[in-house]
Amino acid sequence: MTDDIREIRRLAAQVAADVYAPMADELDAERRPLPVEERKRLGELGFLGIALPEEFGGSGAPISHALAVIEELGKVCRPAAFQVFESNTGPAQVINHLGTEEQRRRWLPDIVAGEKTMAVAISEPDAGSAATDMRTAAKPVDDTYVINGTKRWISNGGEADLYLTYTRLSDAPGSKGIGGIVVEKGTPGLSFGAQEKLMGFRGIPSADVIFDDVVAPADNVVVPAGGFGKLFGVFSIERLGNTTMSLAVAQAALDRTTAYVQEREQFGKPLVEFQSVQTNLADMVLQVEAARALLEKAADSAGTGLPDPFKVSLAKCTANEMAKRVTDLGMQLHGGNGYTEEYGLERLHRDAHGWAIAGGTPAMQRTRIVSELLGRRFDQRR
Numbered sequence: 001m002t003d004d005i006r007e008i009r010r011l012a013a014q015v016a017a018d019v020y021a022p023m024a025d026e027l028d029a030e031r032r033p034l035p036v037e038e039r040k041r042l043g044e045l046g047f048l049g050i051a052l053p054e055e056f057g058g059s060g061a062p063i064s065h066a067l068a069v070i071e072e073l074g075k076v077c078r079p080a081a082f083q084v085f086e087s088n089t090g091p092a093q094v095i096n097h098l099g100t101e102e103q104r105r106r107w108l109p110d111i112v113a114g115e116k117t118m119a120v121a122i123s124e125p126d127a128g129s130a131a132t133d134m135r136t137a138a139k140p141v142d143d144t145y146v147i148n149g150t151k152r153w154i155s156n157g158g159e160a161d162l163y164l165t166y167t168r169l170s171d172a173p174g175s176k177g178i179g180g181i182v183v184e185k186g187t188p189g190l191s192f193g194a195q196e197k198l199m200g201f202r203g204i205p206s207a208d209v210i211f212d213d214v215v216a217p218a219d220n221v222v223v224p225a226g227g228f229g230k231l232f233g234v235f236s237i238e239r240l241g242n243t244t245m246s247l248a249v250a251q252a253a254l255d256r257t258t259a260y261v262q263e264r265e266q267f268g269k270p271l272v273e274f275q276s277v278q279t280n281l282a283d284m285v286l287q288v289e290a291a292r293a294l295l296e297k298a299a300d301s302a303g304t305g306l307p308d309p310f311k312v313s314l315a316k317c318t319a320n321e322m323a324k325r326v327t328d329l330g331m332q333l334h335g336g337n338g339y340t341e342e343y344g345l346e347r348l349h350r351d352a353h354g355w356a357i358a359g360g361t362p363a364m365q366r367t368r369i370v371s372e373l374l375g376r377r378f379d380q381r382r
Contacts, residue, residue, distance in 0.1 A: 043114025
């Protein structure tokens with residue numbers, strides 16, 4: 001770990017403890033998103049532009065620096081960490097890597113400052129893991145596109161100001177017709193479904209995004225038809241953010257459990273004195289450290305560019321499943337207290353399951369791992 005990362009991690013941990021820890025319980029209980037003024041605070045601190053270019057207000061630092069901040073905030077308050085996640089590892093990176101110079105200048109400075117947020121709209125009611133089955137279509141009309149369709153499970157749906165929408169931009173079959181276009185909130189015909197009541201992710205909005213003859217200018221097209229592969233190439237950065245959120249959840253569970261088993265006494269001695277407790281605690285440490293090593297390896301492969309998709313899938317699959325196991329072990333070692341909201345373990349466990357679904361499930365990551373390993377593509381429809 002470099003001195004730069006140590007310093008940014010220290011600062012993020014301090015901000016998390018001082019600012020976001022006091023509001024985390026309330027955001028979860030009331031399912032409220034992070035207030036706009038707090039998002040702007042993150043922008044003022046420079047957290048929203050760590051991995052975005054300096055010319056647009058960012059720091060131009062390696063993605064590993066942004067991941068350090070995501071982890072420290074994510075240990076304490078996932079709604080706050082999500083803002084850093086979206087700006088540094090989410091759809092803003094698609095604009096950064098694939099957008100035109102004009103698009104980058106139009107959208108990135110506001111995202112870096114926290115003035116606007118951008119969500120990515122991919123999944124549909126009948127197109128989840130099978131993303132190329134999407135039906136949302138954008139028809140060219142003069143110098144615009146008219147968009148119709150419905151997107152589902154859209155994180156920050158209804159809250160975000162901009163929506164990077166994966167849609168059919170031509171009649172070509174499969175992935176050949178898919179590209180990406182940005183739609184601004186407030187555009188006539190754009191509406192949102194009711195906020196989902198999810199098991200976890202509370203404080204991170206999720207809703208359907210509905211397009212009913214939505215007209216977007218042609219210069220909002222970030223990736224033309226046939227660019228689906230490029231879109232998912234950049235999506236590997238988002239999977240690094242997802243991996244980090246899983247790691248943050250697991251590290252928080254490990255930290256809380258380590259403290260608890262040394263303080264809590266049964267049969268006249270601390271829990272940690274029992275060999276079975278030591279075994280479970282050791283398993284938690286082993287799993288967290290293994291996932292961290294894979295994440296660091298994947299992040300190092302990116303630098304300020306795109307990461308190795310094979311290393312990313314290894315890290316994401318491992319961290320997603322690890323977080324579910326580690327938070328479950330933490331709950332067990334807390335006994336009855338682990339099942340209460342007071343100790344925070346149940347919330348960590350709820351959120352762990354959410355990150356394992358988002359951004360490509362572990363089952364899909366396993367397919368990607370073998371695909372990258374063998375240099376082959378597997379048609380799941382045959």
